Amino acid sequence: MKLSMRLILCFLFFFFVRDILFPSIPCFADPPAVLPDASGSPFAFPFSSDADMAGDFKALAPPLLPWGPNTSGPFFTGTAEVEPIGSWYLEPFAYDFMSPRVSNLSMPMRLAVGLGHNLELDTYLPLEQNWVGPPQTPSGHSASYFGVGNTHFEVKWQLTSDGDVYLPLAMPAIALSFDFWVPSGQYQNLNPQDFSADQLGNGTFNEGVFVLVRKHVKPFMFYLQVGDIVENPSTVGVGYEFNNSISLNQTPNFHMVDGNLLYYAGAFEHVLNTEWGAGYLLEFYGESQSGQNLFFGAANAPPFSFLWLAPEVEVTWPHDKAFSVTWGAGVALPVYQSDYPVTVTPMGTVTFYFNGPFGYRGM
Structure with a gap:
């Protein structure tokens, strides 16, 4: 004791x-x-x-927007803002490219991850469901085919941030994107009985560079994207459908050279309710493939061009600071086409967004 x-x-x-x-x-x-x-x-x-x-990583995150509602955004036009480090989202799309003789249901699955230092990595893995009927097939016959299309990778680098979301003439957000496509979709050894429905890709490695601009002017947003895509030469067989979605190749082991592809799109978005991310958009989208390839000389694939106009609607539900889901729907309508079919495209998307410690979605 x-x-x-x-x-x-x-x-x-x-x-x-x-x-x-x-x-x-x-x-x-x-x-x-x-x-x-x-x-x-x-x-x-x-x-x-x-x-x-959090303090150590905060320098990696882009500036926080004082007004940055969580919306689904446009279907064809990318945004110049990158996701903050720690934030990511999964976004499956559905585009049904419908013309009088075909239906191509394209379902790219997009995964976007914020890398920090104003960088973002996006990957797209598309699923394709093709259907063809007369006059591409004999009367009374049709064909359908399902599989994986071309895989798309994108690295986006944000150069500037929106200077003031309340001043129309303030500095917008500007970014560059560097894109690469891998021909993972089937394009050779096509079955004649499928009438080209089993073609799920164009068989080329593609490289693209884009400029993206986005400006907030509460309660509106403006988007613009312009870029050039170089399509590498490829060898294709009989029955291969060229990028103009009209002409078919009839030469065995044809050494195909596509022309440069100009891609342009823009959108106007009106956010009616910030809390619910509810609003509507009016978007334009076009492509023009020339008769000349930037690196590989004269093209022997047919040139084409088209312009579409797309009204769209959007809403967010459910949503909180950590997780939200956005929904979007619209239809792309033909305005102009040259050596390209008249195409009507119903569209839908849903985004599963996981907000990191520096995220601004749903604010």
Whole structure:
């Protein structure tokens, strides 16, 4: 008993002396000390808190927009803003390209991940469902085919941020995107009995560079995208359908050279309700393939061009600060076409968005 009392008194005396003579020495119950690192800035030791780690990564995130509602956005026009580090979303699309003789239901699955340093990585894995009927097939016959199309990769680099979301003439957000397509869709050894319905890609490696612009002017948003796509030469067989969706190749082992492809799109968006991301859009989209390839000389694939106009609607539900789902629907209507079929395109999309610590969706 006397030994126990002595130990207790010694223990109390130790902490009394420590607090009087050495008040800066931490005990096990004290919070971690803050010590300078090699650069002179403080860091937590031995462990960093969540707030400390958030501060370290905050420099990687783009500036927070004072008005940046969570919407589905346009279908063909990209946005110049990148996702912050820690934020990502999964967005399946559905485009049904319908003309009098064919239906091509394209369902690209988009995964976008914020990388930090104003960079974003996007990948698109498309599923394709083709149907063809007369006059491309004999009377009374049709064919359908399902499979994977060409895979698309994109790296987006944001150059500027929106200067002021309340001033129309303030600096817009501007970005560059570098795109690459892999011919993962079937394009060779086509079955004549499928009447080209089993063609799921154009068989070319493609490289593209785009300029993207986006300007907020509450409650409106304006989008613009212009770019050029270089399509590498490829060898195709009989029954291959060229990019103009009309002409078929009739030459075995044909060395195909496509012309340069000009891509342009823009959209006007009116956000009616910021909390629900409800609004409508009016979008234009066009392509023009020339008779000349930038790197591979004269093209032997037929040139074409078209312009579409697309009214669209959008809404967000459910939504909170960590997770939200946006829905969009519309239809692209033909305005002009040259050596291209008259095509009507119903469209739909849903975005599953996971907001990171620096995200601004749903605000």
